[in-house]
Amino acid sequence: MSDGNKIGFWTCTALVVGNVIGMGIFLLPASLAPFGFNALIGWTIVLLGCLVLARVFSHLAHALPDADGPYGYIRSTLGELPAYMALWAYWVSLWLTNAALATGVVGYITVVFPMLGAIQPALFALLLLWSMVIVNLFGVRTGGRVQIVTTALKLLPMLAIALLGGWVLLTSPASYVAHPPTTPITLGDVMAASTIALFAMLGIESASVPAARVDNPGRTIPRATMTGTVLTAIVYIIVSAVPLLLIRQQELANASAPFALLMERFGAAGSGRWLALFVVISGLGALNGWTLLVGELTRTMASNGVLPAVLARNNRHGAPVVALLVTGLLGSAMIWMSYSKSLVSAFTFLTRVVTAANLPLYFCCALALAVLWRRGAASCTARKVLLVAIAGAVFVVFAFIGIGREPFLFALGLGAAGLPLYAFMRLRRKPAPPVKAITE
Secondary structure, three states, rough: OOOOHHOOOOHHHHHHHHOOOOOOHHHHHHHHHHHHHHHHHHHHHHHHHHHHHHHHHHHHHHHOOOOHHHHHHHHHHOOOOHHHHHHHHHHHHHHHHHHHHHHHHHHHHHHHHHHHOOOHHHHHHHHHHHHHHHHHHHHHHHHHHHHOOOHHHHHHHHHHHHHHHHHHHOOOOOHHHHOOOOOOHHHHHHHHHHHHHHHHHHHOOOOOOOOOHHHOOOHHHHHHHHHHHHHHHHHHHHHEEEEEHHHOOHHOOOOOHHHHHHEEEHOOOOHHHHHHHHHHHHHHHHHHHHHHHHHHHHHHHHOOOOHHHHHHHHOOOOOOOOHHHOOOOHHHHHHHHHOOOOOOHHHHHHHHHHHHHHHHHHHHHHHHHHHHHHHHHHHOOOOHHHHHHHHHHHHHHHHHHHHHHHHHHHHHHHHHHHHHHHHHHHHHHHHOOOOOOOOO
């Protein structure tokens, strides 16, 4: 593959920021409002935990630069079956996420452009989903350019919220203490708030998934992962605290568009509708980024013999054409299913299931880093590397406890559903040789 078909630092950073900042953050202030200050404590725990996990992925990318992303990290350390189980659940979560994003964007875009409400919602969501599939059929660099543009645009409303919060602090500081949240701080509420917040941080691994398409992955992926995660953490802390402190707790909890409410209350009249436009852009950017990742992950798994080989087929642009079409069809099926029931209840449960399905990948990658430390791989010999691995694993266990029994069992079911295909594919081929870590 020529360097012209590879992506660099800025595209990888845009993947991290663009995929993490999707649509969840625009609704989370309302979802977390009933928890009061428990939400800020939960956010702090989640952001620190995600920074640790970002460090885990950075160490893995540096020690295993030739690995094909997370699948290669886990397979070369824990074995093929754990790699398959973690990546299968993660793979399913990606096209579930795409279905949820396409559905969510439709709800916002009809507010910004009411005339589009005449289009049947399910068909509109399918149109958005397949438009991003088409973009990524033109290659990873095309999808990457779209990601950079949409990421830059989606940061504008975040900047507007931060500037508004600073302006209110300078001109009316009493507004921040006029009506503080009254919910008492408890461990249970902190864990529950952490679980909800974690969904908004999924995607920190985005730079490592298309590792085979990254220029100089041993250097680019660690830098992009840490840069994107730190930038997102700063943005999230600011934009979560401002509405919680400026709007009454019950009013915020009942707000369908909390950031728009904040802008209308303390900013210019009509600014809420403009912010809704950027919510649409943010959702489309996340949809593009996750479409790129699910195509690359499908190609990686097929190249390693755990999915049918036809899914690894590329077109003349270097895009995994069959993988993108198949995952697009799976996402389309989920869109049709979601419109057969209450969207709110389906979306809420889906976010928890998606979160649970992501956790095995994070846990296995933390264990993989511990294995590399034990083996004495280059850049992994320091004791602090082991501490990072342990801290990452502990954070994932904390998240599993907080996620709840039903989503946890559902995620286990997703993993078990892939075992028959794994057994069938294993009978048809020999296991791939492990990726060797750089040694000193």
